[in-house]
Amino acid sequence: MKPAPFRYADPGSLDEALAVLVAEGDGAKVLAGGQSLLPLLSMRLAAPSTLVDINRVPGLSAVDVSADGVRVGALVRHNTLLHDEAAAGVQPLLGRATANVAHPAIRNRGTTVGSIAHADPSGEMTSVLALTGGSVTVATPSGVDTVDWQDFFVGPLETSVHGPAVVTSAFFPALPARSGTAFEEVARRKGDYAVCGAGVVVTLDADRKVERALASYVSVGLTPEVHDLTDAVVGAPVEKADWAAAGELARTLVDPDTDIHASADYRRLLVGVLTERTLAAAAAEAAGRVS
Amino acid sequence: MTASVDTERTITVTVNGVRREATVPVRRLLSDALRHDLGLTGTHVGCEHGVCGACTVIVDGAPMRSCLMLAVQVDGAEVRTVEGLAHEDHQGGQVLHPVQEAFRECHALQCGFCTPGFLMTIAAGLESRDPDAELTEDEVDEMVGGNLCRCTGYANIKKAVRHAADAMKDGAR
Numbered sequence: 001m002k003p004a005p006f007r008y009a010d011p012g013s014l015d016e017a018l019a020v021l022v023a024e025g026d027g028a029k030v031l032a033g034g035q036s037l038l039p040l041l042s043m044r045l046a047a048p049s050t051l052v053d054i055n056r057v058p059g060l061s062a063v064d065v066s067a068d069g070v071r072v073g074a075l076v077r078h079n080t081l082l083h084d085e086a087a088a089g090v091q092p093l094l095g096r097a098t099a100n101v102a103h104p105a106i107r108n109r110g111t112t113v114g115s116i117a118h119a120d121p122s123g124e125m126t127s128v129l130a131l132t133g134g135s136v137t138v139a140t141p142s143g144v145d146t147v148d149w150q151d152f153f154v155g156p157l158e159t160s161v162h163g164p165a166v167v168t169s170a171f172f173p174a175l176p177a178r179s180g181t182a183f184e185e186v187a188r189r190k191g192d193y194a195v196c197g198a199g200v201v202v203t204l205d206a207d208r209k210v211e212r213a214l215a216s217y218v219s220v221g222l223t224p225e226v227h228d229l230t231d232a233v234v235g236a237p238v239e240k241a242d243w244a245a246a247g248e249l250a251r252t253l254v255d256p257d258t259d260i261h262a263s264a265d266y267r268r269l270l271v272g273v274l275t276e277r278t279l280a281a282a283a284a285e286a287a288g289r290v291s
Numbered sequence: 292m293t294a295s296v297d298t299e300r301t302i303t304v305t306v307n308g309v310r311r312e313a314t315v316p317v318r319r320l321l322s323d324a325l326r327h328d329l330g331l332t333g334t335h336v337g338c339e340h341g342v343c344g345a346c347t348v349i350v351d352g353a354p355m356r357s358c359l360m361l362a363v364q365v366d367g368a369e370v371r372t373v374e375g376l377a378h379e380d381h382q383g384g385q386v387l388h389p390v391q392e393a394f395r396e397c398h399a400l401q402c403g404f405c406t407p408g409f410l411m412t413i414a415a416g417l418e419s420r421d422p423d424a425e426l427t428e429d430e431v432d433e434m435v436g437g438n439l440c441r442c443t444g445y446a447n448i449k450k451a452v453r454h455a456a457d458a459m460k461d462g463a464r
Binding site: 001002003004005006007008009010011012016017019020023024034035038039041042043050051053055079102103104105106108109189190191 | 293294295296297298300316317318320323339340341344347350353354355356358359360361363364412416432433434436437
């Protein structure tokens, strides 16, 4: 299997990259880690006329951690984020989710922002961007825009970004106070695409009662969604909350598809099981943060 | 300055410590460049879409799928392939890398097709960790989990990882 012929540029600056994208027109595609794009090329599911490789563009490799959240540059590899303790301190879902992204050899090359721009519904980091209420920055010849996750994901492998543009970073807001998180997947083999995955955030009030419970799923639905499960558990003391009820609620909210890996019914079952399990774990973590 | 847009490029890459030059179409995958342009056929090509791990090589110190990289992307980089694992002894013979030695010792290969990928992934995994720290089951799973083997059932490969880790703890390299 060989990719169809294409033209290749590896510009040394963002301006140059945008200039090449403009000059090469609609058939041009940005290449970062390539761990999703190159299989598509080899299988000839995609045949861009030009690849604009951004790996030499400076300024895109930083993980900037502040009290507000974590900004991840377009060339940050999954493996870098996985081992970034400062980032995990502000938003623990980053380390927890990247641990589920494929295998070490893929994580060494693949980028977190690239997988978000790829917008695969079985991607972990798309769900984490949604669950944390994140956004991406998009550079175009006319300037830099911030696009909230709700406005970014349009469909499977489709975003609202068209024309000459480079997604330069993703921003994941910090975990709120008195909150805990969990992320878990069921896959046929370790590191495979998840049959179903769940990421959750549980927030308690000062009396250790459940204030909020949010969940986002992997390989469920066409685009990432955030489901508010608070109604099932609101006001319950953290030790007595009925997480199974929240799992039941989640099962009624999701709309999974059947494919060769699993039926929609099985995925819905997994949503219930993973929701119950991850919420309990996240709540226990949150309880440890309420003094 | 405008970036040049090309269909063919000449790259310089250090493979197993040797500087090599090749002129390649830009669509050439690194896996194919190693085999066809540089004549290093030890790197095996299996699924060609990143799933099987047979083509894993070490690029600038980290294991990566050579079928998921373009040859032009390693211009200026350092690549290690299975041919670079063993080193020569003083009499001109070959001294196997501890991971290769462990594979032989533990019968961790049968047909051998997947072996180069396993060797590179495991070598990178063991070389990048503290040799004196206890090797956990999770670490072993992580090192072999991204590679497919249809012969062995993995038990002997995992045994070889532990065997190699013990040898490297004792200072064998």
